[in-house]
Amino acid sequence: SILAVVAALALTLVIAFAAISFIKDYLTVPEVEVPDLSGVDEIIAQDTIENLGLEFIVKDRIHSTEFVEGQIMSQNIRAGEKLKEGFPIEVIVSLGEKMIKVPDLVHKYSNEALVLLNESGLQGGEITYEFSETIPWGLVIRQNPEPNLLVREGDIVTYVLSKGQEVEYALMPNVVGESVAEAERILLSKGFAVGDVSYRSSDEYEKDIVSYQSYPVGTEVEKGTAVSVIVSTGPEEATETTEPGPISGRAQLTIELPDQEGMLSVSVERVLEDQRQVVYQQSHTKEDGPLKIILEGFGVQKFEIFINSEYYGVQEIDFGS
Numbered sequence: 001s002i003l004a005v006v007a008a009l010a011l012t013l014v015i016a017f018a019a020i021s022f023i024k025d026y027l028t029v030p031e032v033e034v035p036d037l038s039g040v041d042e043i044i045a046q047d048t049i050e051n052l053g054l055e056f057i058v059k060d061r062i063h064s065t066e067f068v069e070g071q072i073m074s075q076n077i078r079a080g081e082k083l084k085e086g087f088p089i090e091v092i093v094s095l096g097e098k099m100i101k102v103p104d105l106v107h108k109y110s111n112e113a114l115v116l117l118n119e120s121g122l123q124g125g126e127i128t129y130e131f132s133e134t135i136p137w138g139l140v141i142r143q144n145p146e147p148n149l150l151v152r153e154g155d156i157v158t159y160v161l162s163k164g165q166e167v168e169y170a171l172m173p174n175v176v177g178e179s180v181a182e183a184e185r186i187l188l189s190k191g192f193a194v195g196d197v198s199y200r201s202s203d204e205y206e207k208d209i210v211s212y213q214s215y216p217v218g219t220e221v222e223k224g225t226a227v228s229v230i231v232s233t234g235p236e237e238a239t240e241t242t243e244p245g246p247i248s249g250r251a252q253l254t255i256e257l258p259d260q261e262g263m264l265s266v267s268v269e270r271v272l273e274d275q276r277q278v279v280y281q282q283s284h285t286k287e288d289g290p291l292k293i294i295l296e297g298f299g300v301q302k303f304e305i306f307i308n309s310e311y312y313g314v315q316e317i318d319f320g321s
Helices: 002-027 042-051 110-120 180-189
Strands: 031-033 055-062 072-075 082-084 088-094 099-101 123-130 140-144 150-152 156-162 169-171 193-200 210-213 220-222 226-232 249-255 264-271 276-284 291-297 300-307 310-318
Touching (some): 042 055, 110 140, 110 156, 180 193, 249 310
Parallel strands (some): 055 088, 123 156
Antiparallel strands (some): 031 082, 140 156, 169 220, 210 226, 249 291, 264 276, 264 300, 300 310
C-alpha cells in the first residue's frame, strides 16, 4: 500500500541520516600528537597522556639498569604520531636495578664460592691468599661485599682464601762437639725441640759430648722439629766379650745412600747374641754412595745399618762362603 511505502522510505531516510551523522562526528574528532615519554616518571606520564584525551595503560614492569624505578622505559606508539582522542597508549615501567643478596662464602672452598655467586647472578672477582691460624687451607677467610648485603645484579665479589697456618723455617745449628746441656740450649733457642738422646761409644769425642745430630748443619728445617742426638760414652773399652770370635773370613757390605742433601752419618753395628758391636762409623754425602765396606767375621752374622741415628735396615753376611 502507499502508506507502507511511505513508512519504509521514511525509515531509510532516518537510518541514512544517523549514519552520516556518526561518520561526520568521527571524522571531526580532534587528533593529538603523541609525546615522548621515555625517562618520564610514571605519574607525570599518566597525567600528560590523560590530559591529551588518550588512554594510559601500563603493559609491564621490568628491571632495568638504564632507567630508575618508576620511569617509562618504552611506549607502543612513537612520539610525534597523530592519534584520535581516546586511543590507548601502552607503556613499560622500570622497576629499577635488580638487587641481590650476597651469599655467605666464608668457610667455603673456592669452587663452591664461584657456584654460589653464579647461581645468585653475581661474579667472582680477585682471589687473594693469607695465612690463618684458625681456618684450614683452601677455605674462604672473608669476602667483600660481606654476606647478606644487597648489591646490583652482576656485581663483583672478591674473597680471601686461607693458606693454612704459617710454617716458619730456621737454619739447623751445629751442636756436635757440645755438651748435652749446651746442645739442648742451642736447639731450643733456635726454635727446635730436643728429640731422642742416645749414647754410643766414640773414639773422636769425649764422654758426654754430642757426637751426631739427626739433621745436617745449615739446612732449612721447620721450627718445632725434634732433633735427636747421639752422646759419646767415650772410647770403647777393649774386653774379651767384645771380640766376636775367631776371624774366619772377609766380606763386603754394600749400602745405598739416601738421596739427601748434607752430611750423612753412617753407622754399622754387628748384632751378636749377647751384645752389639760398632764396626763402622763415618760421615758421608750422597755422592759417596753406594758405600762398599769390607768386614771381617765368622759364620753367618747380622749387621744393622743406621743413617743419621735412624734405623736404615739389616743385612746378613755369610763369612764362610
